[in-house]
Amino acid sequence: MLKVELGKNIVAIAIGAAIGTSLRYYLNLYTLATGYPIGTLIENLSGSLLLGFLTGWFTFKIPRNWVKAGLGVGLCGGFTTMSTLASDSIFLFLEHSWWLSAVYLAASVFGGVICALFGYLIGQKLGKRKVLQREKIG
DSSP states (O other), X not given: OHHHHHHHHHHHHHHHHHHHHHHHHHHHHHHGGGSSOHHHHHHHHHHHHHHHHHHXXXXXXXXXXXXXXXXXXXXXXXXXXXXXXXXXXXXXXXXXXXXXXXXXXXXXXXHHHHHHXXXXXXXXXXXXXXXXXXXXXX
């Protein structure tokens, strides 16, 4: 039984990661012309928001483990990127200016935490509302 569960998780993570990575790739293609790593910033902030939302939602709506793994580890993990954040920060520092790099890092890190918090609060609020609606009906 444990092997079946592990297998489902791995497949779900692989599918989620393929989707998340593809979305990240296309977003970067559309934003390359700006010369600023805005695509990576958008990916990391929106990915943090989504992961926060899912975490908040899942406190009320408990999904199967493979669903959580596929959406959290797979989709959000494939969509967001720490390595590109680091690489872009170094590029901005060496090729442009230290302050541009610092602004990018601050917006990414603090913005990501704030987005995750907002996502969590929204997910909890909507999850709680769904549970209350179900209790009213049932």
